[in-house]
Amino acid sequence: MSGAGSSAEGQVHEPSQSAEMRVLIGDASSDLSMKLDLIHAKPDSWVKLELGGKSASSIPGAQKLNLGKYQHLDQTRIKGNKALGFDFDKIDPAGSEVLTQGITEVRQTGEGTYAGTLDVSKAAEAGSVDQSVITALGPQAKSVPFTAKLDPQGRLSEMVVQIPAAGQNAAQDIKVTYSDYGNAAAAQKPPADQVVEAPKEFYNLFN
Template sequence: MTVRRLSAGLVAVALFTPGVAACTTTGDAGPSATPTATASATGAAPEVDTDAKQALLDSTREISNGNFRFSMTGAGSVAEGQVHQPSQSAEIKVRLGESTDDLAISLDLIHAKPDSWVKLDLQGQAATSVPGADRLNLGKYHHLDQSRIKGNRSLGFDFDKVDPAGSEALTQAVTEVRRTGDGAYAGTLDLSKAADAGSLDPSVITALGPEAKSVPFTAKTDAQGRLTEMVIQLPEGSRPAGQEIKVTYSDYGNATAATKPSADQVVEAPPELYNLFD
């Protein structure tokens, strides 16, 4: 595993790239929720459940208010954190790889407008081969230059687009959906229409080719109709094969302001840090 391949998926918006070992996650959707699109005996396309689709579209509205906790898992990566729009702050913790891998990286990102910081933890036998590792693996937060991370899918955060997973884009890409239970849904979506969703690296969509237009998913909402879970099952022909991507939301309205690191725990980010995430 090379450093360059690893760095391509280091943060929430770029977790799920081809070429990284897959991980298997489990959901609690039963057989009735298996997201398969079926055609009628005449070969006609399945009838769209417009009520179910609208319910999914509506389920992401509360996310735009920017007060929630979230998690994303897939391809050996985990990201979790919270967004607190009232204080213009967010915290995201990312783990890519396992401690037994040649190289594993953990990140602790803090955004508190107008500042951002990231603390890296490089582990594994290959950690010392990362350029500038002695300046990165300090156990302290690196203060980031906003002019260098603006628009960066790895280190930046856009408080005008507060959802790291991009679930609004995903629900808008739904092509078929049906209810499978109380607050439970299953169907297919066209990932080629969801390239802006942060839970997918665009290279994954490109690699899927025509298969990207009909990808199975399941979703869950809470009693208030707010999205709590979405699971996307990439086709078996994808790389990694059959990869599952899971996004969850919780604690709507109950997130808290991010805690800024103290001055004695902060250093200015060196050039090697920005190079790693380019």
């Protein structure tokens, strides 16, 4: 998934109830950037956090966060957090299923290709668009253009939501792609000597 100043990639292995995700929020030019290396193996989750940007050192407890180790997460403290959590009871990486529930119009444009509009207010629940962007869109949020592609087996392979400019926010595309269905491997848990418990400063940063 890419767009909205962030990108993410990973794999989900349903048989073992495990997943690996790499998330980048911001870039080298940002005041603050975050690189998250996440491993989920139900019921546990771990994250290795790397902070960057000129504002990184001013974050409370920053020296406890940039550890170069995996921090074990308390599931009760990240429940519902789209960046940190993973729901193996309702697997929807990148929130595409939630987005499709907001489709208001769709038409086939070719073999396995589609276009239409959707109510992007669903995107906040999906975790792909910040609520402030949706609020700035106002009535436009009810009818935002999108395109989608299916693979030869009829499975979603790409979805692009074209967010128009609104308020202080520039126009942007949110792009989600899926590939290698059935080829994922079980995620490997981090070695015990590379794991620490996440400190309260970590939860304060994301809550």
